[in-house]
Amino acid sequence: MRELTYNEAAVEAVAEEMRRDPRIFYMSTDPIPPLFKEFGPERIRATPIAEAALTGMAIGAAGSGFRPIVDWRQVTFCFVAMDQIVNQASKIHYMFGGQVTFPILYRAAVGGGTQLAAQHSQSPYSMFMNLAGLKMFLPSTPYDIKGLLKTAIRDNNPVISFESNRLMGRRGPVPEEEYAIPLGLADVKREGNDVTVVALAWLVHEALAAAEELAKEGISAEIVDPRTLVPLDAATIRASVQKTGRLVIADEAGPTAGFAAEVAAIATEDQATFARLQAPPKRVCALQVPIPYSPILEKEVFPDRTRIIAGIREVLGGRGSAAA
């Protein structure tokens, strides 16, 4: 099958939908050249550096019948627009009694690994998960990002597409034919029986590498990629943990009140899953610190395949083993 990079697949999804629906337009502080070339300055708008305005303008344009896309670029830059996200976009449909729809796509690149330091290496999607009223996803492959973006652009609600900086250039198969991936559906990226690893984005690939490594020792790890953060596919995660009896959660973000904590909670609060859980769930996350610049420090902060392997070994130690 044809291969595209993660970034190419995302741009293709946007371009296909924009060809299909003239009500879609795109705003960002710097336009994406191929989109600008094809759709021109009316539909691909280069804006002032005023993300708060853009984010709110999308709400008004959506409420007026358009289907705006706002590309925040680095997720870092959406914090100037947090009022429009938290107090407006996430609440406006509910608060107004559902009288109109607000079809909006917000795009945000997340994650580190490129020594851009604290402000430009963030993975704050859990903050948005905690907020009621927004759908969001964080894909790990070119195939997934294209399929999820197409669904998101057709969704009649505000949706945030979190996109991994580390994966932008990564290639993968993407069919020429039209397809879409529904929100809320996890993907088991590798089947296994001994331990469940729930991983996001770049860490899906690290987890797969870890699984390869451990397979040599006869340890069989199942890798579950939720893909969508809201709504989260609790059923698939619980089913996997009920099968393996062990859970490791790998996330590039810090652990505190985050995605990893949520997965640990949905697994343990479920009676059937709790009953089959043989060991404490293990969070393999970044250190709970801002991301430092120097490569030695940055590497120390982020989880990777080595730490996933260590985490898996720990939970395989099981209930009887030394304290976590």
Add this chain to the structure above:
Amino acid sequence: MRELTYNEAAVEAVAEEMRRDPRIFYMSTDPIPPLFKEFGPERIRATPIAEAALTGMAIGAAGSGFRPIVDWRQVTFCFVAMDQIVNQASKIHYMFGGQVTFPILYRAAVGGGTQLAAQHSQSPYSMFMNLAGLKMFLPSTPYDIKGLLKTAIRDNNPVISFESNRLMGRRGPVPEEEYAIPLGLADVKREGNDVTVVALAWLVHEALAAAEELAKEGISAEIVDPRTLVPLDAATIRASVQKTGRLVIADEAGPTAGFAAEVAAIATEDQATFARLQAPPKRVCALQVPIPYSPILEKEVFPDRTRIIAGIREVLGGRGSAAA
């Protein structure tokens, strides 16, 4: 002992510290009359409605030797300042290698119950917990808020004081004598043996009422009030759960990737606690929706003593009981 309201205790803490240290000054869009009266317009500043500016100005003033307090009033209004919180205040000490300190207190009222609808009834503290670099607390009594505020104002880092709208007028004993409560120390508000209820703010009082109720049936509930959210007192929570073997978490916020998920995770990921846990941890939280206006709807959204009692009964059903 003398009784004060939650709000009076908070104002007294600020006033005492301002008398002690002339470097402290206070900014908010409307000044608090007693403070304005005592300290005047130089130190109690009425500002334009520009919380983003105020929040950032506090960083510059703190880095220049002052000890600013910024009162966001409703937490809702701090989202316009989220860039200054997320990208500046939480990272600046670490990112600059610790070269200077930034002693700042941010105050924010949280919670609902007054039919102020979606924008003015928020409990988003978990979003800030997920962010590395800020200390924060959410007290449940006049005694606690005064003691924690005094500690926070003397702390050399940015600290957020989340304060419960529902408790502002609630009275409680506050000694005349000087005292302070260290950050990171939970308080066991009631001892018990059968179940641990970790609750915040208003729900501490609902949990105490639930415990009273259940005591009549011979059910002994231990109520743990973490008080501080960052750093969270995991040791006290784990020790209590190890004793009771059962855990209910009560929070006025929604459950997803929130405080309640974090408490479930720190309890279950700990080997010794996990080993003693007799039932799935239970989150008793708000529905994951924006807060509606109409009292019937609002009441439906928030947890209360009745739901805490139901949650306790559920976990007492234990491992063998019907699925959660």
Add this chain to the structure above:
Amino acid sequence: MSLSAQTLSPNLPPEKQLEMLRAMLVIRRFEERASADYLAGKIFGVVHCYIGEEAVAVGVCAALRTSDRIVSTHRGHGHCIAKGADLNRMMAELYGRATGYCKGKGGSMHIADFAIGMLGANGIVAGGISIITGAGLAAQMEKQGGVAVSFFGDGASNAGPFHECLNIAASWKLPVVYVCENNQWAAQTSAAATHALADVAARAAGYGIPGAVVDGNDIFAVHQAANRAVERARSGGGPSLIECKTYRQRAHTERRGQPDPRDPVEVEAWKGKDPIALLARRLEAQGDLGAAGFEALDREVMGAIEAAVAFAEASPFPRPDQAAEDMFAP
């Protein structure tokens, strides 16, 4: 800001002038009732009254089409009524009923009616400015000559979105009219203490757009300025800023025992320039108030308010389980 000769003789047919008077009176009586019912515990949360500022919403909206779009603030009843909202559904929303504009989910700070181009009251100061600027962009892309109007206060004019949006609207020549309701106070803080200059309109020049200061209690002055700005917007001339000097006759909210630091003399002086009395006197002088006069009009208006209250009282509260509805659109 005494009445200029020009604003004394507007080229508006008497019926239109009467309509304007009635709209202002509806706002006045609606809020007087809302305040009473709030204090009686039948309306919840918070109520911010627009009383004294009616000429701004009515004078501006009289220059608009139903298809034009507006956005409001936390003080939103006047804008809703001026844009043509249904009093029954408004009152039902305040009463927290299932028949309200937001099915009881919004309340006073969140009444919206997108069908008539009312994109919502908003509890966040300056929260509506970017939303309506996006509606202005939509109008420009629709190419139907549509216009968008942003109502906001003097306090909001000091917030970031004011600047970001005026710059974007000016750069893109968006058909937006920015209407600053300068009632000279933001809650308990005076505009004098938070603005370096008395006139917010002075900021327009920095974006190369027109900025006008008008007597916000003189409905014809407001209406004429609005007509100019709306015409300019419709014809592709881009945005304008209109500053209406007016005054809030009541406290910031209707909550009991609220501090009001304003000088009672100042408050009384402004009550003397009441926009409704002003227009009523004019129509009387012009002989346009009709035989029955003001009292008849007032009785008719009171009847409409009573009907709205009756509708609200007769409407059911939402069912508890409806708290989980309206999260996401299909």
Add this chain to the structure above:
Amino acid sequence: MSLSAQTLSPNLPPEKQLEMLRAMLVIRRFEERASADYLAGKIFGVVHCYIGEEAVAVGVCAALRTSDRIVSTHRGHGHCIAKGADLNRMMAELYGRATGYCKGKGGSMHIADFAIGMLGANGIVAGGISIITGAGLAAQMEKQGGVAVSFFGDGASNAGPFHECLNIAASWKLPVVYVCENNQWAAQTSAAATHALADVAARAAGYGIPGAVVDGNDIFAVHQAANRAVERARSGGGPSLIECKTYRQRAHTERRGQPDPRDPVEVEAWKGKDPIALLARRLEAQGDLGAAGFEALDREVMGAIEAAVAFAEASPFPRPDQAAEDMFAP
């Protein structure tokens, strides 16, 4: 913006003029080396060069005391050097070493030296403006005649904090000088496309403060405008806005193969108005460059850069466990 007679004969002693030339040259050579070492993989992340804009930072900082405070942007090397930062610790930071200003935690976008009143580069556009406005408030409360200076770009001037802070500074008469470095581009987007007016300085009038436009490549023009604004601030006159028209001679960042939509003719034209060459020619003309001339100065500067690189190269990387340090101050 050709050189006016007045700016040709500033009342500055030759030594001071030479100092200014040297400071600009240090910035130029520091960044040329930083760019090369970045492309060589010795410096990580991103490097934004200030090359071509040196006259702004140096001209403004020459009007300041060490105790005055400034804040910078993502393009911060020039401001650090102009305020007197140590080249060794700067280069060590870029090299990610433990001896760097931020112990290797910050890198190019986060160099700060609070000891000399440099409150930090900042990776967020307009992120520094509110921070320095707070430093201005601190200076006002200290009553020592201190001044705070905010450097920011044309792009940043369209962001909310610009407006909120200018209004507060004007209302409170804070001793802040807002210096807009209008290099006419924000990354790949032109100021012409995002500003309704060519002059950002035109916005000053809306706050009742002075707004000046100066040739940002003419260091004396910048310096004189800065002196006026700093004097005004020190004496309690309040804030000013200075817009320096300048140009970035290189791409937005030093990353290889980056798009640069700018017209090469425009770029070349501005290189022809290089601020360093301009001042060097003047000093030569005035006979103030000294016998050894520009080459000697350049050699000396290159030596300082070499020494900084040597210091960085010889410095240890931080230990991995130090990633957990500096979270909270004691």
